[in-house]
Amino acid sequence: MFKRLFWFALGMAAGVIVVSKAQAYVKANTPDAARQFILGPDQENVTVRTLQGLVSDFNAARRAREEELNRQYAHDED
Structure with a gap:
């Protein structure tokens, strides 16, 4: 049980890190018009x-x- 909880928590943490890094990359390397299309105004x-x-x-x-x-x-x- 604790193993599953550990791996679940590790997966959630990795997912949060990946999403935040991806959003930062998109914000830094995408022109404003494309960024507004992807992320909204x-x-x-x-x-x-x-x-x-x-x-x-x-x-x-x-x-x-x-x-x-x-x-x-x-x-x-x-």
């Missing part, structure tokens, strides 16, 4: 916007599944 908050999008997508899928289950089980009770 608000280049300082790309991570926050991405996380907000992921959370909203997750919540939308969760609500849809919850409604589906409620319809299924509410129909069974009637």
Whole structure:
């Protein structure tokens, strides 16, 4: 169990480092027009916007599944 947790944490840390280095490389070596196309006009908050999008997508899928289950089980009770 601890081995898996260790490797999972190591993978997460490596992923965070790779993403931050890639974003720094893109910011340093890409013309402004291309950088705005890739990262959007608000280049300082790309991570926050991405996380907000992921959370909203997750919540939308969760609500849809919850409604589906409620319809299924509410129909069974009637």
